[in-house]
Amino acid sequence: MLSQFTRNHRVLTKTLPRVASTIVTSRNYAIIPPSTPAPEAAGFQVFHREAKRKQKDRAAMNAEESRVVDYLKDEIAARVADRLLDIKRSFNTVVDLGSGCGHIVKHIDSDTVDKVIMCDTSENALNRDKDIKYDVEVERMVVDEELLPFEENSLEAVVSSLSMHWINDLPGALIQIRKALKPDGVFVAAMFGGDTLFELRTSLQLAELEREGGISPRVSPLTDSKDMSNLLTRAGFTLTTVDVDEIQVNYPSAIELMQDLRAMGESNAVLNRQTLMKRDTLLATSAIYSELHGNADGSIPATFSIIYMIGWKPSATTPQPKKRGSAQKSLKDVL
Template structure:
């Protein structure tokens, strides 16, 4: 597994927004009912879904690392899109007293219900697009590998910020726009050659440069963003697609075509190996994970000084340094 990490600066917002309570039909990209069915189906296949936990476990551990950097013990944390409990595997009892696991799929929530965690766990079937929590009620919210399936991401972030207590953090991880670019390219080239057109085979995702502005627009302070490119090798495209299915990460775009023909699948697999395969016959799959941290505003948080309040001129400081040289 290959990992790279870099700090991404905040830039101008470009993401289409709607409302915080729901998304009008014309702005809907994802079929949430289909996504629930996919996650239900994945959880029902217990053996294969547990084998495919490797990616979500890896990302969840990195989210918990960021939570551990906050030197306080939380009473109640909400885990949005918790799945079967990836975050909960890495939480220690000195970090939090209770975690509320929330997922659109009841099957996902119940898959590992017999596993004992280090902290108290409550399970609730909740749609991430419609949060039921009262304003100023939560000590922290975390979300790992879930919010990239939300239609109204700005609205979801606003709901998260409202439900947090002042000076409380939100820590999230979503898949970014470069995720599975190898698979996307291979499928597009195949369909372009064989059918003379393209169809959405890989879900559209938020780009890195938008996330900082999304957090600021939602009302968060002290925002931090960083990125991991996690590259996983597979024997072929078919094993990759089977694992995506077992993760509950199959395509859920409303405009998706219902199936891929066998001939197109075989051709796309060959294109994938030709373009990206290594000398051992394996193919890489890149998962771009965007991590975000934002804090609900509070009067005790650091603030920038008013414009023009500086008592030392930067120009004079540089001139003094140059004179010493």
């Protein structure tokens, strides 16, 4: 099911769903065994982590504008929180990786969770809403998601919403999370998937080909649901669940879309990115976007593909599959 919102003149309203076309773009990972060391020595780099931290800092410093564009992160964080609250147990402490200003903690109540540790690389983002009182106790920590400071077997639950798509060594980060969890601990997360902003991606490419004669990496590479399912399993998680959702937001034009992405701290952070865009290329992008993907009312849709995942750290009580050949009835008879 495709959720759709309209983002127009600072107003967010829910509208009827519509079918969206898709173009598959993905970021692929080599699958590594759970015994692989943590990523301190990893050399694989796609994103400029310091640039991403500065982007988050700048976005959070303009608190009024960044609060206006919280609509997308709040919506997805609510869905992550729902998945956590669906687990029939109480948690003393939950760690929120890449928490930003606290999108998940807004949707968590004290009936299930006593304390949330908000972790982010951006201190400005962590403290943007520090005066807000939540239903649970909150602790804030400046933490790099690629280098977790938590001891092994120390956490009951880890959640993350719209942060992991900026991690260079995603397999290594998943291994660190699994090690930090206690046996039977749970990991619940959401991240942007490969189809996210396919309309903007194609429009930028066509505009650059027309105006500049080449293509530069304007939109970050993203993974897909199949990769995430494999990575969770190979990182040592069990009882894994991966599902994909799509949210479509309507904007007046591609220019407003890019402005909102910047205000969210979601600007491009690829290492070899172009930091400036020529005015002609920007105007061509907006025109191509409207021509190829525009709505009948003159607005343009932006599709965000969200990958949700749940994984459990194995324990002595983890349900195990029955031994091969132990069935008492034939599946043919049952069906």
